[in-house]
Amino acid sequence: MSKLPEDCGVGLDCGTMNFVSARKSGKKVTTARVRDAFIDLPPEHKRMLKLSNTAFAEIDGKLVVIGDDALNTANLLNREARRPLQGGLISAGELDAQTIISLMMKQILGDPRKPGEKCCYSVPSAAVDVGGSDVTYHSAILGKIVNELGYSAEPANEALAIVFSECTSENFCGLGISYGSGMTNVSLAFNAMSALEFSLGRGGDWIDNGAAKAVGSTKAKMCAVKESGIDITKPKDRSEEAISLFISTLIDYTIDNIIAQFVKVKSELLVPKPIPIIVSGGTSLAGGFLEKFQERFEQKRDRFPIQISEVRPAGDPMTAVATGLLVLSQMED
Numbered sequence: 001m002s003k004l005p006e007d008c009g010v011g012l013d014c015g016t017m018n019f020v021s022a023r024k025s026g027k028k029v030t031t032a033r034v035r036d037a038f039i040d041l042p043p044e045h046k047r048m049l050k051l052s053n054t055a056f057a058e059i060d061g062k063l064v065v066i067g068d069d070a071l072n073t074a075n076l077l078n079r080e081a082r083r084p085l086q087g088g089l090i091s092a093g094e095l096d097a098q099t100i101i102s103l104m105m106k107q108i109l110g111d112p113r114k115p116g117e118k119c120c121y122s123v124p125s126a127a128v129d130v131g132g133s134d135v136t137y138h139s140a141i142l143g144k145i146v147n148e149l150g151y152s153a154e155p156a157n158e159a160l161a162i163v164f165s166e167c168t169s170e171n172f173c174g175l176g177i178s179y180g181s182g183m184t185n186v187s188l189a190f191n192a193m194s195a196l197e198f199s200l201g202r203g204g205d206w207i208d209n210g211a212a213k214a215v216g217s218t219k220a221k222m223c224a225v226k227e228s229g230i231d232i233t234k235p236k237d238r239s240e241e242a243i244s245l246f247i248s249t250l251i252d253y254t255i256d257n258i259i260a261q262f263v264k265v266k267s268e269l270l271v272p273k274p275i276p277i278i279v280s281g282g283t284s285l286a287g288g289f290l291e292k293f294q295e296r297f298e299q300k301r302d303r304f305p306i307q308i309s310e311v312r313p314a315g316d317p318m319t320a321v322a323t324g325l326l327v328l329s330q331m332e333d
Contacts, residue, residue: 011325088182161324231287
């Protein structure tokens with residue numbers, strides 16, 4: 001693969017919790033983020049939004065607020081913010097999803113630097129633990145929206161992007177794990193070529209839902225507790241204890257499923273040298289997450305059919321997918 005001009009190309013991580021873009025200007029990589037949330041309001045709220053300097057759009061007679069402002073507005077009005085993506089895919093129940101996604105992408109992408117500038121956007125793999133899981137429609141709709149914004153859209157696997165972002169010194173050899181909100185994505189790559197890709201239908205939302213039911217709370221409150229700086233090795237109360245338990249369960253579930261998927265294709269895989277595991281994604285930011293993953297992996301290392309050199313975190317788990325997609329966007333076909 002050969003590189004295009006340095007400032008050409010953009011990476012776009014289309015996550016259930018956040019949309020993140022990455023661009024390169026000279027030697028500097030800049031990222032932008034928008035929370036994957038929105039709320040619609042009746043026209044009489046326009047004055048309130050203007051007075052508070054809250055950005056909004058008008059769609060079919062409704063006022064629409066997106067991103068972090070949507071969460072703040074929802075809390076103010078005691079309402080739930082809506083999300084155009086659920087479980088890692090475009091929400092089937094959100095009729096406005098495509099329009100909202102377009103607004104979000106426009107906010108963090110801006111205009112292309114040249115007509116048809118390449119934009120590599122993230123797509124998950126089909127979930128091996130969810131019956132009938134299919135990402136075809138999701139990928140096609142995201143690509144359609146990116147193209148309509150003036151870019152040349154190219155899909156790429158979310159977890160593979162982590163390897164491109166974090167494994168340059170290993171010649172793009174690694175096992176990338178992306179712990180997102182809707183899904184956990186896994187990709188094994190060797191010399192920049194994908195050898196195995198799959199996802200699991202559990203992620204941050206699964207943790208929030210499970211913990212909320214366990215302690216009789218709400219998903220939103222559990223998410224807030226999780227994002228407030230929890231250390232899963234030292235839970236302070238019942239809420240933190242429940243979250244810690246579900247995070248630990250998800251880690252075990254991930255490792256067990258990786259082993260199971262490797263066993264299925266063991267005769268087809270030949271990885272001649274040890275490679276690193278890269279742990280990334282917003283869910284992995286919880287204090288003690290990496291240590292717990294390393295501990296559980298070591299207990300199951302002898303069951304792994306490939307050699308692992310180390311388990312390490314992504315440099316920035318929130319932007320690793322976008323920056324990896326940026327690398328891909330700068331490569332010629």
